[in-house]
Amino acid sequence: MKPHALQLYDYHVWANQRIFEYLKELPQDIYRKEIQSVFSSISEVLVHIYIADTIWLNVMSGISFDKAELRVQLREKTKGKSIEEMETMYFNLSEQFAEFFDRQGNLDQATFYEHPHFGRLETNFFELVQHVVNHGTYHRGNITAMLRQLGYPGVMTDYVVYLYAMNTKK
Structure with a gap:
Protein backbone atom coordinates (compact mmCIF):
# COMPACT_ATOMS: atom_id res chain seq x y z
CA MET A 1 0.00 0.00 0.00
CA LYS A 2 1.24 3.49 -0.88
CA PRO A 3 2.13 6.00 1.81
CA HIS A 4 -0.83 8.30 2.43
CA ALA A 5 0.95 11.41 1.09
CA HIS A 12 -4.75 15.35 -6.96
CA VAL A 13 -3.39 14.21 -10.33
CA TRP A 14 -6.48 12.05 -10.96
CA ALA A 15 -8.88 14.90 -10.10
CA ASN A 16 -7.02 17.38 -12.31
CA GLN A 17 -7.09 14.86 -15.16
CA ARG A 18 -10.86 14.43 -14.75
CA ILE A 19 -11.27 18.20 -15.03
CA PHE A 20 -9.19 18.30 -18.23
CA GLU A 21 -11.04 15.36 -19.78
CA TYR A 22 -14.39 16.94 -19.00
CA LEU A 23 -13.45 20.40 -20.25
CA LYS A 24 -12.29 18.91 -23.58
CA GLU A 25 -15.83 17.49 -24.04
CA LEU A 26 -17.42 20.93 -23.70
CA PRO A 27 -17.57 23.67 -26.36
CA GLN A 28 -14.05 25.01 -26.89
CA ASP A 29 -14.91 28.58 -25.87
CA ILE A 30 -15.89 27.53 -22.30
CA TYR A 31 -12.21 27.20 -21.34
CA ARG A 32 -11.47 30.93 -21.82
CA LYS A 33 -14.96 32.40 -21.49
CA GLU A 34 -14.84 35.50 -19.27
CA ILE A 35 -17.29 35.45 -16.37
CA GLN A 36 -17.85 37.27 -13.08
CA SER A 37 -16.53 34.82 -10.52
CA VAL A 38 -13.58 34.14 -8.24
CA PHE A 39 -11.40 33.98 -11.38
CA SER A 40 -12.13 35.59 -14.73
CA SER A 41 -12.13 32.24 -16.57
CA ILE A 42 -11.67 28.53 -16.04
CA SER A 43 -8.32 28.77 -17.82
CA GLU A 44 -7.19 31.27 -15.16
CA VAL A 45 -8.07 28.80 -12.39
CA LEU A 46 -6.02 26.05 -14.05
CA VAL A 47 -3.08 28.43 -14.51
CA HIS A 48 -3.32 29.42 -10.83
CA ILE A 49 -3.26 25.78 -9.65
CA ILE A 63 14.26 26.91 -3.59
CA SER A 64 13.30 30.03 -1.61
CA PHE A 65 9.83 31.59 -1.68
CA ASP A 66 11.62 34.85 -2.48
CA LYS A 67 12.06 33.85 -6.10
CA ALA A 68 9.37 36.33 -7.21
CA GLU A 69 10.58 36.12 -10.78
CA LEU A 70 9.51 32.46 -10.81
CA ARG A 71 5.84 33.49 -10.59
CA VAL A 72 6.37 35.93 -13.49
CA GLN A 73 8.16 33.25 -15.53
CA LEU A 74 5.38 30.74 -14.87
CA ARG A 75 2.73 33.30 -15.78
CA GLU A 76 4.55 33.91 -19.08
CA LYS A 77 5.04 30.16 -19.67
CA THR A 78 1.28 29.51 -19.32
CA LYS A 79 0.10 32.57 -21.26
CA GLY A 80 -2.24 31.67 -24.11
CA LYS A 81 -1.79 27.91 -23.68
CA SER A 82 -4.56 25.70 -25.01
CA ILE A 83 -6.29 23.24 -22.75
CA GLU A 84 -4.26 20.41 -24.31
CA GLU A 85 -1.00 22.30 -23.72
CA MET A 86 -1.94 22.97 -20.09
CA GLU A 87 -2.84 19.31 -19.67
CA THR A 88 0.64 18.36 -20.90
CA MET A 89 2.22 20.88 -18.53
CA TYR A 90 0.24 19.40 -15.62
CA PHE A 91 1.36 15.89 -16.63
CA ASN A 92 5.00 16.97 -16.80
CA LEU A 93 4.70 18.65 -13.40
CA SER A 94 3.22 15.48 -11.90
CA GLU A 95 6.25 13.60 -13.24
CA GLN A 96 8.52 16.12 -11.51
CA PHE A 97 6.61 15.59 -8.25
CA ALA A 98 7.02 11.82 -8.65
CA GLU A 99 10.77 12.25 -9.13
CA PHE A 100 10.91 14.47 -6.03
CA TYR A 138 -10.57 24.16 -3.35
CA HIS A 139 -9.95 25.54 -6.83
CA ARG A 140 -11.47 22.55 -8.61
CA GLY A 141 -14.56 23.54 -6.61
CA ASN A 142 -14.25 27.03 -8.12
CA ILE A 143 -14.22 25.40 -11.57
CA THR A 144 -17.39 23.45 -10.75
CA ALA A 145 -19.14 26.63 -9.61
CA MET A 146 -17.99 28.45 -12.76
CA LEU A 147 -19.20 25.61 -14.98
CA ARG A 148 -22.62 25.75 -13.33
CA GLN A 149 -22.68 29.51 -13.82
CA LEU A 150 -22.02 28.86 -17.53
CA GLY A 151 -24.88 26.35 -17.69
CA TYR A 152 -22.91 23.09 -17.50
CA PRO A 153 -22.78 20.49 -14.74
CA GLY A 154 -19.49 19.96 -12.95
CA VAL A 155 -17.49 16.78 -12.83
CA MET A 156 -17.19 14.77 -9.63
CA THR A 157 -13.66 14.91 -8.26
CA ASP A 158 -14.39 14.06 -4.61
CA TYR A 159 -11.75 11.98 -2.85
CA VAL A 160 -14.25 9.18 -2.24
CA VAL A 161 -14.98 9.03 -6.00
CA TYR A 162 -11.22 8.58 -6.52
CA LEU A 163 -11.21 5.77 -3.93
CA TYR A 164 -14.07 4.02 -5.72
CA ALA A 165 -12.33 4.47 -9.07
CA MET A 166 -9.10 3.00 -7.71
CA ASN A 167 -10.99 0.13 -6.06
CA THR A 168 -12.63 -0.87 -9.36
CA LYS A 169 -9.20 -1.06 -11.05
CA LYS A 170 -8.10 -3.84 -8.66
Whole structure:
Protein backbone atom coordinates (compact mmCIF):
# COMPACT_ATOMS: atom_id res chain seq x y z
CA MET A 1 0.00 0.00 0.00
CA LYS A 2 1.24 3.49 -0.88
CA PRO A 3 2.13 6.00 1.81
CA HIS A 4 -0.83 8.30 2.43
CA ALA A 5 0.95 11.41 1.09
CA LEU A 6 1.60 9.68 -2.24
CA GLN A 7 -1.99 8.45 -2.44
CA LEU A 8 -3.22 11.99 -1.77
CA TYR A 9 -0.99 13.35 -4.50
CA ASP A 10 -2.22 10.61 -6.88
CA TYR A 11 -5.75 11.77 -6.08
CA HIS A 12 -4.75 15.35 -6.96
CA VAL A 13 -3.39 14.21 -10.33
CA TRP A 14 -6.48 12.05 -10.96
CA ALA A 15 -8.88 14.90 -10.10
CA ASN A 16 -7.02 17.38 -12.31
CA GLN A 17 -7.09 14.86 -15.16
CA ARG A 18 -10.86 14.43 -14.75
CA ILE A 19 -11.27 18.20 -15.03
CA PHE A 20 -9.19 18.30 -18.23
CA GLU A 21 -11.04 15.36 -19.78
CA TYR A 22 -14.39 16.94 -19.00
CA LEU A 23 -13.45 20.40 -20.25
CA LYS A 24 -12.29 18.91 -23.58
CA GLU A 25 -15.83 17.49 -24.04
CA LEU A 26 -17.42 20.93 -23.70
CA PRO A 27 -17.57 23.67 -26.36
CA GLN A 28 -14.05 25.01 -26.89
CA ASP A 29 -14.91 28.58 -25.87
CA ILE A 30 -15.89 27.53 -22.30
CA TYR A 31 -12.21 27.20 -21.34
CA ARG A 32 -11.47 30.93 -21.82
CA LYS A 33 -14.96 32.40 -21.49
CA GLU A 34 -14.84 35.50 -19.27
CA ILE A 35 -17.29 35.45 -16.37
CA GLN A 36 -17.85 37.27 -13.08
CA SER A 37 -16.53 34.82 -10.52
CA VAL A 38 -13.58 34.14 -8.24
CA PHE A 39 -11.40 33.98 -11.38
CA SER A 40 -12.13 35.59 -14.73
CA SER A 41 -12.13 32.24 -16.57
CA ILE A 42 -11.67 28.53 -16.04
CA SER A 43 -8.32 28.77 -17.82
CA GLU A 44 -7.19 31.27 -15.16
CA VAL A 45 -8.07 28.80 -12.39
CA LEU A 46 -6.02 26.05 -14.05
CA VAL A 47 -3.08 28.43 -14.51
CA HIS A 48 -3.32 29.42 -10.83
CA ILE A 49 -3.26 25.78 -9.65
CA TYR A 50 -0.33 25.03 -11.96
CA ILE A 51 1.68 28.01 -10.73
CA ALA A 52 0.98 27.23 -7.06
CA ASP A 53 1.87 23.54 -7.49
CA THR A 54 5.11 24.48 -9.27
CA ILE A 55 6.07 26.95 -6.56
CA TRP A 56 5.42 24.39 -3.81
CA LEU A 57 7.49 21.76 -5.62
CA ASN A 58 10.30 24.30 -5.85
CA VAL A 59 9.97 25.20 -2.17
CA MET A 60 9.99 21.54 -1.12
CA SER A 61 13.08 21.10 -3.30
CA GLY A 62 14.89 23.85 -1.39
CA ILE A 63 14.26 26.91 -3.59
CA SER A 64 13.30 30.03 -1.61
CA PHE A 65 9.83 31.59 -1.68
CA ASP A 66 11.62 34.85 -2.48
CA LYS A 67 12.06 33.85 -6.10
CA ALA A 68 9.37 36.33 -7.21
CA GLU A 69 10.58 36.12 -10.78
CA LEU A 70 9.51 32.46 -10.81
CA ARG A 71 5.84 33.49 -10.59
CA VAL A 72 6.37 35.93 -13.49
CA GLN A 73 8.16 33.25 -15.53
CA LEU A 74 5.38 30.74 -14.87
CA ARG A 75 2.73 33.30 -15.78
CA GLU A 76 4.55 33.91 -19.08
CA LYS A 77 5.04 30.16 -19.67
CA THR A 78 1.28 29.51 -19.32
CA LYS A 79 0.10 32.57 -21.26
CA GLY A 80 -2.24 31.67 -24.11
CA LYS A 81 -1.79 27.91 -23.68
CA SER A 82 -4.56 25.70 -25.01
CA ILE A 83 -6.29 23.24 -22.75
CA GLU A 84 -4.26 20.41 -24.31
CA GLU A 85 -1.00 22.30 -23.72
CA MET A 86 -1.94 22.97 -20.09
CA GLU A 87 -2.84 19.31 -19.67
CA THR A 88 0.64 18.36 -20.90
CA MET A 89 2.22 20.88 -18.53
CA TYR A 90 0.24 19.40 -15.62
CA PHE A 91 1.36 15.89 -16.63
CA ASN A 92 5.00 16.97 -16.80
CA LEU A 93 4.70 18.65 -13.40
CA SER A 94 3.22 15.48 -11.90
CA GLU A 95 6.25 13.60 -13.24
CA GLN A 96 8.52 16.12 -11.51
CA PHE A 97 6.61 15.59 -8.25
CA ALA A 98 7.02 11.82 -8.65
CA GLU A 99 10.77 12.25 -9.13
CA PHE A 100 10.91 14.47 -6.03
CA PHE A 101 9.00 11.87 -3.99
CA ASP A 102 11.37 9.13 -5.18
CA ARG A 103 14.43 11.20 -4.24
CA GLN A 104 12.96 12.31 -0.92
CA GLY A 105 11.89 8.92 0.34
CA ASN A 106 10.67 9.87 3.84
CA LEU A 107 7.84 12.39 3.54
CA ASP A 108 7.47 12.51 7.33
CA GLN A 109 10.92 14.06 7.59
CA ALA A 110 10.94 17.33 9.50
CA THR A 111 11.80 20.42 7.50
CA PHE A 112 11.34 24.17 7.71
CA TYR A 113 10.63 27.01 5.35
CA GLU A 114 10.89 30.77 5.49
CA HIS A 115 7.94 32.52 3.91
CA PRO A 116 8.38 36.25 3.12
CA HIS A 117 5.06 37.16 4.79
CA PHE A 118 4.36 34.39 7.31
CA GLY A 119 7.85 33.71 8.64
CA ARG A 120 9.33 30.36 9.61
CA LEU A 121 7.29 27.17 9.38
CA GLU A 122 8.49 23.91 10.89
CA THR A 123 6.61 21.06 9.25
CA ASN A 124 7.19 17.95 7.14
CA PHE A 125 6.79 17.10 3.47
CA PHE A 126 3.55 15.20 4.08
CA GLU A 127 1.86 18.34 5.40
CA LEU A 128 3.01 20.32 2.38
CA VAL A 129 1.67 17.64 0.03
CA GLN A 130 -1.60 17.86 1.97
CA HIS A 131 -1.60 21.62 1.37
CA VAL A 132 -1.02 21.20 -2.39
CA VAL A 133 -3.89 18.71 -2.58
CA ASN A 134 -6.26 20.85 -0.47
CA HIS A 135 -5.42 23.94 -2.55
CA GLY A 136 -6.20 22.04 -5.76
CA THR A 137 -9.45 20.68 -4.32
CA TYR A 138 -10.57 24.16 -3.35
CA HIS A 139 -9.95 25.54 -6.83
CA ARG A 140 -11.47 22.55 -8.61
CA GLY A 141 -14.56 23.54 -6.61
CA ASN A 142 -14.25 27.03 -8.12
CA ILE A 143 -14.22 25.40 -11.57
CA THR A 144 -17.39 23.45 -10.75
CA ALA A 145 -19.14 26.63 -9.61
CA MET A 146 -17.99 28.45 -12.76
CA LEU A 147 -19.20 25.61 -14.98
CA ARG A 148 -22.62 25.75 -13.33
CA GLN A 149 -22.68 29.51 -13.82
CA LEU A 150 -22.02 28.86 -17.53
CA GLY A 151 -24.88 26.35 -17.69
CA TYR A 152 -22.91 23.09 -17.50
CA PRO A 153 -22.78 20.49 -14.74
CA GLY A 154 -19.49 19.96 -12.95
CA VAL A 155 -17.49 16.78 -12.83
CA MET A 156 -17.19 14.77 -9.63
CA THR A 157 -13.66 14.91 -8.26
CA ASP A 158 -14.39 14.06 -4.61
CA TYR A 159 -11.75 11.98 -2.85
CA VAL A 160 -14.25 9.18 -2.24
CA VAL A 161 -14.98 9.03 -6.00
CA TYR A 162 -11.22 8.58 -6.52
CA LEU A 163 -11.21 5.77 -3.93
CA TYR A 164 -14.07 4.02 -5.72
CA ALA A 165 -12.33 4.47 -9.07
CA MET A 166 -9.10 3.00 -7.71
CA ASN A 167 -10.99 0.13 -6.06
CA THR A 168 -12.63 -0.87 -9.36
CA LYS A 169 -9.20 -1.06 -11.05
CA LYS A 170 -8.10 -3.84 -8.66
